[in-house]
Amino acid sequence: MCEHKGDHQCVAISAETVKSVWKRALDLFSTRGDKAADEQLRSYDEAPEFLRQNPFILKGYRCNLALRRCARSAFEWNNETLNIWTHLSGFFIMLALFVHDLVYRLDEVSPSAVDRAFCVAICLAYMTTLLLSVVYHTFNCHSEQCYQRLLKWDVLGVALSLSMTFLSGVHFAFSCRPWLELAYGSVELLLVAIVLVLNFAPRFAGREDVEPARLLVLSSLVLFGLAPTAHWFALNGGLEAPIVRLLLPRIAVLFGLIGMAFAVYRFRIPECLWPGRVDYVFSSHQIWHVIVFLSLVWWHETGFVYFHFMSGGQQCAVPA
Structure with missing residues (x-):
């Protein structure tokens, strides 16, 4: 297919293909049906006390997720x-x-x-x-x-x-x-x-x-x-x-x-x-x-x- 198109267009098509495959893979671990609160990452001050083990890590905390949701978060x-x-x-x-x-x-x-x-x-x-x-x-x-x-x-x-x-x-x-x-x-x-x-x-x-x-x-x-x-x-x-x-x-x-x-x-x-x-x-x-x-x-x-x-x-x- 790329023989009839420019190199830049081929690269763009390949990038779109990879992006599409990656999106479908992530969809397998989608968060549909979970509460909106679970979707948000918390700051250090917002995280529960037991997760606040490092005061220099200020953001990106997952908090009180269901076990299935914890597993999905490994891909996020x-x-x-x-x-x-x-x-x-x-x-x-x-x-x-x-x-x-x-x-x-x-x-x-x-x-x-x-x-x-x-x-x-x-x-x-x-x-x-x-x-x-x-x-x-x-x-x-x-x-x-x-x-x-x-x-x-x-x-x-x-x-x-x-x-x-x-x-x-x-x-x-x-x-x-x-x-x-x-x-x-x-x-x-x-x-x-x-x-x-x-x-x-x-x-x-x-x-x-x-x-x-x-x-x-x-x-x-x-x-x-x-x-x-x-x-x-x-x-x-x-x-x-x-x-x-x-x-x-x-x-x-x-x-x-x-x-x-x-x-x-x-x-x-x-x-x-x-x-x-x-x-x-x-x-x-x-x-x-x-x-x-x-x-x-x-x-x-x-x-x-x-x-x-x-x-x-x-x-x-x-x-x-």
Whole structure:
């Protein structure tokens, strides 16, 4: 059809076609029949107290929507849209990596049954974390009760991914010293148990004063990882060991990514500098989501760097 028309006209026709298809897709999630009040996004001052968690995000709040309406709002423009889609797209990318691992990559490096189980567990934990985040950000505007419940599961997802990252690292670092693996793993599980208590115990439910303690324990999950890292470095003889030179830079990048994510989250950068200007795009929580996802993929790929090293004939990362 475009052979008989100018290039500009062809582009215009293509743009109209894309616009028409997109409009029809949005119509599937149309809001006909909902109350007009539900159609309006609220400002920070108009939003219910439970949604006012960030005083620097000034507009774009969905408030007290029906569950079906919450699902539809994921396809509309509000201050949660990118929070939803950064981790929903991340979930599907991680799922694709998981399938690729099972079909191709694990057979190429031939890990032990235990190592293979850790790889599967890491992928499942990461996908669970991403999916819990998507559910929380999609439906947290339904009601205060829904918000509080979903927030607990979202925090649990963060703890799950951090703990599986740590436990897998301890396993691979001390595979020939199981007593060290048990010792470090036990401390990590104790920290996870504290997170669970702060998160799910009824006496702490809905208490804002518990949030700093929860964040402190989550940070401890990361900071404690420095101890086995230093121990592993020393046991291998420092930078003289090939495995240390190979993996230490990757471990440093992981700690850097996680530290950056927590700093952005804690200090609400950049919206604390530009209140109301990054409500929809480039807010701290969106940056947090992207960095978290990058750290998950980075550690997943680090596992295969380790597997390739071990498949070269090395039987233990730490000599017995």
